[in-house]
Amino acid sequence: MRRKIKRIDCIEYLSVQAPLEKVNMLEDKQSRYIHDHVKKSGYAIVGKIRRNGFSQRDVDRQWMQIVNMIRKKQIDGVVVANMAAVSSSIADAYYKVGLIVEAGGIVVTVDEGRLEMHIKEVA
Numbered sequence: 001m002r003r004k005i006k007r008i009d010c011i012e013y014l015s016v017q018a019p020l021e022k023v024n025m026l027e028d029k030q031s032r033y034i035h036d037h038v039k040k041s042g043y044a045i046v047g048k049i050r051r052n053g054f055s056q057r058d059v060d061r062q063w064m065q066i067v068n069m070i071r072k073k074q075i076d077g078v079v080v081a082n083m084a085a086v087s088s089s090i091a092d093a094y095y096k097v098g099l100i101v102e103a104g105g106i107v108v109t110v111d112e113g114r115l116e117m118h119i120k121e122v123a
Contacts, residue, residue, distance in 0.1 A: 007044050010077045010108065011066055015051040015059060015085040023053040030081050037110040043079060056088050063096055070105035077106035083115070 012034055014027040027050055038045055049062055063086070069075050078100060080086050087093035097115045100107045107115040 006042075008042055008076045008106065009046045010038075010043050010079045010106075011047040011049060011069065011075050012045045013049050013051075013062070013066065013078050013080045013086065015080065016053075017085075018053070020053045023051075027051070030085075033081055034079055034110055038079060041108075043077075043108060045079065046075060059086060063099070067099050067103045067105075070100060070103040075105070077108060079108045079110075082109050082111040083107075 012031065014030050014034075016023060016026040016030060018026050031048070035045065049066065051059055051062070066075075066078050070077065083093040083096075087096055094117075097107050098117055101117045109115060
């Protein structure tokens with residue numbers, strides 16, 4: 001008997017820093033890059049959020065929307081091209097990954113792979 005592989009529903013987050021006239025083209029290119037990676041893995045893209053050239057504050061707000069969707073069990077995680085596109089520093093990247101992991105989700109990047117925080121909780 002064959003075991004059924006559980007599909008992991010993720011949302012695709014597109015984020016580039018570029019002049020406004022190039023943002024849509026570069027985000028579409030990033031989307032193709034992410035979809036090529038997802039075809040080879042057990043993840044499924046069920047939605048898309050675009051940065052649209054907004055500021056880092058808007059990225060943080062959108063990231064919290066993703067965290068809330070994970071808490072509500074609407075999605076299982078988020079797929080991004082790389083964390084440098086989403087975060088402003090290494091500390092910010094750890095904070096954002098920690099928010100997703102705490103909510104019960106996963107963060108998958110095409111460049112770095114699946115990001116996890118291996119911290120054991122004390123009961």
